[in-house]
C-alpha cells in the first residue's frame with residue numbers, strides 16, 4: 001500500500017472547504033432536501049458515539065445531493081443552558097454563585113466559543129457534509145430572539161402559565177428540571193420499618209425516606225387489606241414528631257410492599273404527590289430548595305438529605321421505634337445529568353400547558369415517517385406516560401431569559417414587546433410601565449429557560465438563520481439518536497404543533513447508540529468516551545464511517561476493531577483497483593463508448609447497472625447497511641476478483657494484435673464501473689471516493705464526486721450476461737480446484753482439465769488460461785461444470 005489515508009483525507013477536507021462544495025443554493029421546494037441536524041451540546045469532547053450517529057445522517061445527505069437535490073444541511077451548537085454551565089464549572093472550577101450573572105455569562109460564552117472551534121474540526125474530520133462556514137448557536141442573540149418570540153406566542157395562545165405548583169428539583173444542580181430530564185435508576189437503599197401508634201396499638205410502616213417523617217401528612221393502606229380495615233378513618237401518631245395523621249385507604253397502595261401501610265409525605269416521590277393531590281392533603285415542606293432540612297424536620301434542621309437520613313434512623317432506634325431495616329434495590333427517579341435522586345417542591349414556575357394535547361401529539365407523530373418504524377412506539381409510550389405540564393423555568397444563569405418583569409406594586413406580569421427582543425430583563429430595564437397599574441416599579445424574572453425550550457425550535461432557528469423559514473418548513477428529515485426521543489424529538493413535535501399546527505419534518509431517522517465497555521451510553525458530559533482522533537489515526541475516517549454503516553438504523557453498537565479493519569481494507573482495495581486500471585490504461589486517453597462489444601465488458605456493465613439499481617432502492621428506503629453490503633459483494637467479488645482479472649489477458653491480447661478499439665473499450669468500461677463504484681461508496685466513504693474520482697481522468701467530471709450524479713444509467717446486455725456468467729462459474733470451479741490441490745490462485749499450473757459446455761469454454765480458453773495462469777487446458781463436454789488442476 002502506498003497511500004497515506006490520513007493525509008489523503010485531510011487533503012479533501014481542505015479541498016471541499018476551499019471549493020465550497022457543500023454550500024446550499026436555494027431552489028424550489030421540490031428540489032430541496034432540508035435536514036434538521038442535531039446541534040451537539042457544548043459539554044465535553046466529541047466521541048465515537050458521534051462518529052457513529054452523525055454519519056447516518058450524512059449518508060442520506062450525500063445520497064440526496066447526488067440525486068440532484070439542493071441539500072440544506074446546516075450545522076449548529078446547542079450551547080446554552082445547564083449542560084454548558086456544568087461544563088464551564090468543571091473546566092474552570094468557577095461556580096455561578098462565585099460571580100455575578102454578567103460575569104458568569106461572559107465566561108460561558110468565552111469557553112463555549114473556543115470549545116466549539118475544536119468540536120467543529122472533529123465533525124469536519126469525520127467527513128460531515130454540513131455547511132460549516134456559517135453555523136448557528138442556540139445562545140446567539142438571533143436564537144434568543146426566536147426563543148423569546150415563541151415564548152410570547154405561547155402567552156398569546158394561552159399555552160404558558162406561571163404557578164405555584166409541584167415541580168421536580170435537582171438538589172445537586174440546584175434547579176428545577178422537567179419530567180423529560182428524569183431517568184430511572186436502580187439504587188441500593190434501606191427500607192426502614194417504623195412503628196407509628198394508633199392509640200395503644202403499634203402500626204408499622206415501611207419507608208425508604210425516613211428523613212421525611214416531619215413531612216408526613218397521612219398514612220395509607222389498601223382498602224382490600226384485611227389487616228388494616230378497622231384502622232381506616234382513625235388517626236396515627238407520628239413517632240418523634242408526635243403529630244396525628246389520618247389513616248386513609250387507596251387502591252394504589254401495594255399490599256405486598258413493606259407492611260402494606262405507607263406514610264405519605266410532601267413529597268417523597270411521585271406517588272406521594274398523586275395522593276396529596278387526590279385527597280387534598282396538607283402541605284409540610286421539610287427539605288429546602290438546596291437540599292437542606294427545614295424547620296419542619298425538627299431535630300434534622302440544617303442537615304443534608306443523606307445526613308438527615310442517618311440521623312433520624314439513630315433517633316428512631318434510640319426511641320425504640322425501629323422494628324427492622326432491610327437492604328433493598330429499587331428504582332429511583334434521578335436527574336439524568338448528574339444522577340442525583342430528584343426531590344419534589346412547590347414553587348412558582350413557568351410551565352407550558354400541553355397535557356391536553358397528548359392525542360394531538362400522537363396524531364402528529366403518526367403523520368411523520370419513522371425510520372425505523374418501531375421507534376414511533378417509543379415516542380408514543382413517552383407521550384402516553386406524560387403526567388406533568390412542561391416545566392420550562394430553571395434557576396440557573398446561562399440560558400434564554402424570560403422576556404418578563406413583574407410589577408412590584410400590583411403583581412402583574414409585564415411582557416416585553418416583540419420589538420424589544422432579544423432582551424435580558426436581569427440586565428436591561430423595561431421599556432414600559434406596568435400595563436395594569438402604570439407603575440414603573442418592575443422587577444425582573446431571574447429564572448432562565450430550560451435548554452430544550454430553545455432546542456425544540458431548531459428547524460425554525462436553523463432555517464431563519466439563512467432567511468429560509470417560510471420556504472422550507474416543514475423540513476424533510478430529522479436525524480438523531482434514540483437516547484433523545486423523549487427530549488428532542490418529542491419537544492420539537494410538541495412545539496411545532498403548538499405554534500404552527502404542523503409537523504416539523506416529514507421523516508425522522510433514529511440511530512442507535514454506541515456503548516462503552518460497561519454497557520453505558522457514551523456521553524460527553526459523563527466522560528466515558530473513546531476519543532475519535534485515536535481511532536482516526538489508526539484507521540482513517542472512512543473506516544469509522546464504514547463501521548457506522550454496519551448496522552441498521554436504530555441498532556446499538558459497540559466498538560469492534562474488525563469492523564474498522566474491514567473499512568480500511570475496502571479503502572485500500574479501492575485505491576489498488578484504481579491503480580491497476582491506471583496501469584492497464586497506460587498513457588491512453590479514455591474514450592467514451594455509447595455501446596460496448598466485448599462480452600466481458602457487456603457483462604460487467606449489465607451487472608453494474610443491476611447492482612446500482614439494488615443499491616438505489618436500499619438507499620431510497622434508508623437502508624444504508626443493506627446498500628453497502630450489496631456494494632461490497634459487487635466490488636470485491638464481481639469487479640475485483642473476476643472482471644479486473646479477466647481484462648488483464650483481454651487487454652494484453654488486444655494490444656498485441658493492434659486491436660485498440662477493444663483496448664479502449666475495456667479501459668473505458670473498467671474506468672466507468674470503477675467510477676460508479678466510487679459514486680455508490682461516496683455517501684459512506686466520501687474521502688476515498690473523492691480520491692478515485694479526482695484521479696480517474698474520466699471525461700465530464702464535476703468539481704467533486706459529491707455534486708456529481710448518482711449512477712443510475714441502465715445498460716442491459718442479456719446476450720453476454722448469460723455467456724459470461726457461465727464463464728464466471730468455470731472460473732470459480734478452477735479456483736476451487738486450485739485450492740483443493742493446495743496451490744494459491746496466483747500460482748502457475750501445468751494442466752487444468754475442465755468439463756462443461758465445451759464450445760463456450762473453448763471460446764474463452766485464452767482468457768481462462770491467461771487469467772488463471774494455466775499452461776495447458778483440456779476441455780471436455782459435461783453437464784455440470786467441473787475442474788481439476790495438475791500443478
Ligand SMILES: Nc1ncnc2c1ncn2[C@@H]1O[C@H](COP(=O)(O)OP(=O)(O)OP(=O)(O)O)[C@@H](O)[C@H]1O
Nearest residue numbers: 038040041043049053480481513514522523524525
Ligand atoms: N453514545 C452515543 N451513540 C450514538 N449517538 C450519540 C451518542 N451520544 C450522543 N449521540 C448523538 O449525538 C447527538 C448530539 O448529542 P449530544 O451533544 O447531546 O451528545 P452527548 O455526548 O450525549 O452529550 P451530553 O453528555 O452533554 O448529553 C444526538 O443526536 C445524540 O443522539
